[in-house]
Amino acid sequence: AQSVAQPEDQVNVAEGNPLTVKCTYSVSGNPYLFWYVQYPNRGLQFLLKYITGDNLVKGSYGFEAEFNKSQTSFHLKKPSALVSDSALYFCAVRSTGGGNKLTFGTGTQLKVEL
Amino acid sequence: EAGVTQFPSHSVIEKGQTVTLRCDPISGHDNLYWYRRVMGKEIKFLLHFVKESKQDESGMPNNRFLAERTGGTYSTLKVQPAELEDSGVYFCASSPGQGVTGEAFFGQGTRLTVV
Numbered sequence: 001a002q003s004v005a006q007p008e009d010q011v012n013v014a015e016g017n018p019l020t021v022k023c024t025y026s027v028s029g030n031p032y033l034f035w036y037v038q039y040p041n042r043g044l045q046f047l048l049k050y051i052t053g054d055n056l057v058k059g060s061y062g063f064e065a066e067f068n069k070s071q072t073s074f075h076l077k078k079p080s081a082l083v084s085d086s087a088l089y090f091c092a093v094r095s096t097g098g099g100n101k102l103t104f105g106t107g108t109q110l111k112v113e114l
Numbered sequence: 115e116a117g118v119t120q121f122p123s124h125s126v127i128e129k130g131q132t133v134t135l136r137c138d139p140i141s142g143h144d145n146l147y148w149y150r151r152v153m154g155k156e157i158k159f160l161l162h163f164v165k166e167s168k169q170d171e172s173g174m175p176n177n178r179f180l181a182e183r184t185g186g187t188y189s190t191l192k193v194q195p196a197e198l199e200d201s202g203v204y205f206c207a208s209s210p211g212q213g214v215t216g217e218a219f220f221g222q223g224t225r226l227t228v229v
Contacts, residue, residue: 004156032215034217042222043205043220043221043223044205045220046218046219049215090157092157094215099170100145100147101159101170105156106154106155
């Protein structure tokens, strides 16, 4: 079985400061990792993914994530947060043994304040 | 290019009634998925269509839920009869191809409230 943990329900950060949203996973087989963002009253939007290759993945809106196989983590990062980054962030995983379905974490609410 | 669209955006029904949710995937996407988020918890997989065939329905909670994708285009998810615990946001997603490496594109969701 595959699972994802997002240990923080909410992350608060000041605008201009770096942000990190944490994600750890558990799979059998090779992991394919994804980050999605949900803005208020909107659907889930794809941010970035890790499939293979370079452990540092860059995505939309200046976000990046680092795949760490030994720690089974895929933390989302941004060097300088914007108020407009405030949203609900979901980490998700697929695996070669798990079929096409995505397994999501519980989500982390990011709040960026002036 | 139009994205994944879902209808209705909100639905409030009484316990015991029937509700049908609709999803129009991105044109040409063979893969269509239904997911559900209940009470602020994780987004849970319900089922996966490849064209008109059910590839994986392991996440369907019980036989009150029926999903169809006639003709391999749009899909419907019917809940009959609805129970209070069915309340939540139902997401539809689609993706092209058959690999596990591609991202899925999500609709805005249908918020279902059963009272």
